[in-house]
Structure formats: structure tokens, C-alpha cells
Amino acid sequence: MTARIVVLHGVAHDLVDRIREVRAAGDVPLVGDDRWPDAQRAAVHDLVRDARPPRGAAWASLTSGSSGTPRVVLRTAASWERSFPAVSNLLSDPAVPEAERAVVLPAPPASSLTLFSVAHALSGGPRPVFPGDDEGLAAATSFHGTPHALRTLLDGGRLSRLRTALVGGSHLDQDLRAQAESRGIRVVAYYGAAELSFVAVDDGTGLRSFPGVDVDVRGGEVWVRSPFTALGYLGDGGPLRTDGAWATVGDLAELNAGPAAPGPGPGALRLRGRADGAIITASATVIPEEVEAELRQVPGVADAVVFGVPAGGVGALVAAMLEPAPGYPTITTGSLRDVLSDRLGPAHRPRIWFTGELPRSTSGKPARADVVRRALAGEVSRVAG
Incomplete structure (x- = not known):
């Protein structure tokens, strides 16, 4: 039977079990946001109502891109699962028993970065902790979210067990990194996209390729050869382009090609933004x-x-x-x-x-x-x- 895309709404912690059920039935979960205006909700539901995802599609996520127009990104289960071991290594702390590991997810599950962490949890990754769970927040050992969300949590001062912050989605300034590190939190920033997943990580010494990803800069654009790339879009296309095994979404960057070049070392990326912006x-x-x-x-x-x-x-x-x-x-x-x-x-x-x-x-x-x-x-x- 052909898989369906199932749009889910509701409270974050309830959605985890519902996502598991949709996946177990062989369908593709797409998590909506209850804060959407009526027009956006209707547009997404209309898009997926009669859609038949391509063979192998297991996850669907929404991305607005720089234009604000919602797009549905489709990907296989393997395209995320192959990165789980590397992400576990980034989030883990030897002092924390595996059974006690929990990750704070401030963004709603409609966000692709939170949906990734939910998928990771369903495959044995850290237990997800959502906003409103004060007991879970106090026990959380890691964080996955944007710089804005990390700053908000740090200002709240309720992160007594937090040891690692995986930060993506936008620019991480050095003052925020220093603030987190002064509290004993190891900060790993990353660059990625809903279509490409993880591309490069930065432990404070500059962006370098995520394990398993090859990065090249062609004509000022970042191109990646990666097992984590999405299948494509449902409906109208977006910025994802491919050239054989390589893919790009048009992000601009410079690649520090050698030790003589300025910057944090060979292979470091300096992002310059999106070409379409x-x-x-x-x-x-x-x-x-x-x-x-x-x-x-x-x-x-x-x-x-x-x-x-x-x-x-x-x-x-x-x-x-x-x-x-x-x-x-x-x-x-x-x-x-x-x-x-x-x-x-x-x-x-x-x-x-x-x-x-x-x-x-x-x-x-x-x-x-x-x-x-x-x-x-x-x-x-x-x-x-």
C-alpha cells in the first residue's frame, strides 16, 4: 500500500507517541504548528491531502526558506539515522549514564531540528524534553536548538545538569558561547539545512565538515556530498539543486584551503549567507x-x-x-x-x-x-x- 503523509497537531509531548504510531503504520509524519494562521494551515493540508510521497520517504518537515513560503521536505529514514551515532557523540558526556541522558528541545516539533531529535529519540537517542516540563528541564543533560533559545534558557538559570549544547539555525555569537562555557556547558555549533541536514560543525575553532560529509565551494556556493541529503520537495520545488552525488541549497561561503590562509585552520568554512538574499x-x-x-x-x-x-x-x-x-x-x-x-x-x-x-x-x-x-x-x- 502506498504511504500517506499524515499531518499531526497537538501538544509536543503527546506528539512523540503519535509520530511513533504513524511511522509504525508505514506512513510519513508531518508535524504542524497550532500557531499557524488559518490560511497557512489550509495551504499545508491542501498540499498533502492527495499527495503520494516517493518510495522510501519516511519523514516530512516544513521549511520556509528565505522567502517565507512553506515547503515540505521529504527524506528517507536512513538519511537521518546515519547521522545518529555522530550526533550522540556530540551530545554525550561520559559522566552521564546513558539512561539519564535527556535533550532540551525549545522549538516545537514543527521545526525540522526538533523533529530530527524526536526521530533520534525514537531510535534510542536522548529523551526529549519540551517547554513546560520543569522537572525534565532541571534534569536535562543536553540542548538542541537555536542561539535565541539557548540565551533564553541561560537567562532562566534552570540548567543545573546541562553539559552540552548543540546549536544551529542561525548565527552563534562568541559572547553567547562564552556565557554557556562559563557555566560548564560545552557548545557545538553547526551549519546545515532542512534539505541537507548536518553539513559542518564548530567546536569553537571554526566550521569543519560533519562526519561523513564532503564539502566543496564552487563559484562561492557550498556543495556537499552526503548520505544525509533529503529526497526533495512535495509540490513546487525549492533551492535544493543536485549535480550527481553533490547537492546545494545556494548558501554562500569561503573555504579556507590551507594552513597558510587566515582563519581557524585548513578546511574551515566561513559562511556568507544565501545567494537568493x-x-x-x-x-x-x-x-x-x-x-x-x-x-x-x-x-x-x-x-x-x-x-x-x-x-x-x-x-x-x-x-x-x-x-x-x-x-x-x-x-x-x-x-x-x-x-x-x-x-x-x-x-x-x-x-x-x-x-x-x-x-x-x-x-x-x-x-x-x-x-x-x-x-x-x-x-x-x-x-x-
């Missing part, structure tokens, strides 16, 4: 993630999203929305210009500034499409001069 302004191409990295170094800035605002004659003006750090005075354009004049070239300096709490996806990553929509609709504050 580049801003063309006058005669310059601006990669938002590069500007964001500099903005996060500005005192008083907790996080930032950079985007283009259409402008006749030059293509686009570089704009930025800043999330202020708690306790800092009001940010002004004058103070920003003073700090950034030595860090960014003229074309890369934002001309339009907004401030406020960044909207985030279910996994805790900044929701770029929503930031742009709110800024252009006048729903967020402009930074004063």
Missing part, C-alpha cells in the same frame, strides 16, 4: 549576513536582520531592523554610523533603520520575510537620528 544596491552586491555579523558587535544590539528596500535608480537601499539588548539606552542612527564607519564599506552601511523585537519562526530563527513585511508596512519603529 543578496541585495543589489547601485553597483554593489551586499550579503545581509555579513552586515548582520557586524551589527551584532555593536553595543546595545542583541540581534539584527538586514534587507533591501526597493529604490529607483540604485536597485535597493540597505535597511536593517535591530533588536535592542535589555537595559541599553535608545539606539540612534548617529551612534550606529560612528561605530560602523570603520567596520563596513559605504555600500554596505544601512541607510534605513528600524528597531523592535524581531519576529521569529517556530524554531527561534529571525523570520526575514515577516521583518520585511512589517518594516515596509510601517508596523515597526524607525530609529531616531
Whole structure:
């Protein structure tokens, strides 16, 4: 019998057993988010209602990409299972008995990184702990989530047994790494994508290939040869492209090819962002993630999203929305210009500034499409001069 895609909704801890049941029946679980607006819920259900996944599909996850348009990514069971031993090694602590290992999963199961950890748990990995489980949180020995979620947990101060944090989804700043490490938490950041799964890991010395993955940079794009790549998409396509055994989603990077090169050592990746998010302004191409990295170094800035605002004659003006750090005075354009004049070239300096709490996806990553929509609709504050 042909497998079906079964959309699940509900409380996170109840979903684990329901996911197990769907998998045992030979069907493909796709976890929804109860916070979806009605239109998004209807669109996802319409997409999967009559769908027949390809042979071998065992998991389905949602990714919004940089455009905000939901896509369903399909993958085999093996494409995740082959990485479980390496992930177990990253999360494990010899001082913690295997039976006591538990992983905090702040993002809902609709997030592919949380769904991965649920799949791992169903195959013998650490027991999942979800928000609201205070007893489980106090006993958790590891973490898997975004930098934003890790910061929130650290600020809450209830992680007495936490020994390892596996952090992905967006940029991890060095101050947050240092804060976690000062509490005895080993931090392993990683770069990946819903379509590619794990690509590279960083223990503090730079991004290097995840075990079993070959990484190459072609024309500025990251290409991987990996046993963890997804089958593809349900319905309309997305950024995943293949060339024989190699695949890419269009992420931009530089590869440090030798010991003489600057950086953390041979084989280290320096990510530059997504090619489809580049801003063309006058005669310059601006990669938002590069500007964001500099903005996060500005005192008083907790996080930032950079985007283009259409402008006749030059293509686009570089704009930025800043999330202020708690306790800092009001940010002004004058103070920003003073700090950034030595860090960014003229074309890369934002001309339009907004401030406020960044909207985030279910996994805790900044929701770029929503930031742009709110800024252009006048729903967020402009930074004063």
C-alpha cells in the first residue's frame, strides 16, 4: 500500500507517541504548528491531502526558506539515522549514564531540528524534553536548538545538569558561547539545512565538515556530498539543486584551503549567507549576513536582520531592523554610523533603520520575510537620528 503523509497537531509531548504510531503504520509524519494562521494551515493540508510521497520517504518537515513560503521536505529514514551515532557523540558526556541522558528541545516539533531529535529519540537517542516540563528541564543533560533559545534558557538559570549544547539555525555569537562555557556547558555549533541536514560543525575553532560529509565551494556556493541529503520537495520545488552525488541549497561561503590562509585552520568554512538574499544596491552586491555579523558587535544590539528596500535608480537601499539588548539606552542612527564607519564599506552601511523585537519562526530563527513585511508596512519603529 502506498504511504500517506499524515499531518499531526497537538501538544509536543503527546506528539512523540503519535509520530511513533504513524511511522509504525508505514506512513510519513508531518508535524504542524497550532500557531499557524488559518490560511497557512489550509495551504499545508491542501498540499498533502492527495499527495503520494516517493518510495522510501519516511519523514516530512516544513521549511520556509528565505522567502517565507512553506515547503515540505521529504527524506528517507536512513538519511537521518546515519547521522545518529555522530550526533550522540556530540551530545554525550561520559559522566552521564546513558539512561539519564535527556535533550532540551525549545522549538516545537514543527521545526525540522526538533523533529530530527524526536526521530533520534525514537531510535534510542536522548529523551526529549519540551517547554513546560520543569522537572525534565532541571534534569536535562543536553540542548538542541537555536542561539535565541539557548540565551533564553541561560537567562532562566534552570540548567543545573546541562553539559552540552548543540546549536544551529542561525548565527552563534562568541559572547553567547562564552556565557554557556562559563557555566560548564560545552557548545557545538553547526551549519546545515532542512534539505541537507548536518553539513559542518564548530567546536569553537571554526566550521569543519560533519562526519561523513564532503564539502566543496564552487563559484562561492557550498556543495556537499552526503548520505544525509533529503529526497526533495512535495509540490513546487525549492533551492535544493543536485549535480550527481553533490547537492546545494545556494548558501554562500569561503573555504579556507590551507594552513597558510587566515582563519581557524585548513578546511574551515566561513559562511556568507544565501545567494537568493543578496541585495543589489547601485553597483554593489551586499550579503545581509555579513552586515548582520557586524551589527551584532555593536553595543546595545542583541540581534539584527538586514534587507533591501526597493529604490529607483540604485536597485535597493540597505535597511536593517535591530533588536535592542535589555537595559541599553535608545539606539540612534548617529551612534550606529560612528561605530560602523570603520567596520563596513559605504555600500554596505544601512541607510534605513528600524528597531523592535524581531519576529521569529517556530524554531527561534529571525523570520526575514515577516521583518520585511512589517518594516515596509510601517508596523515597526524607525530609529531616531
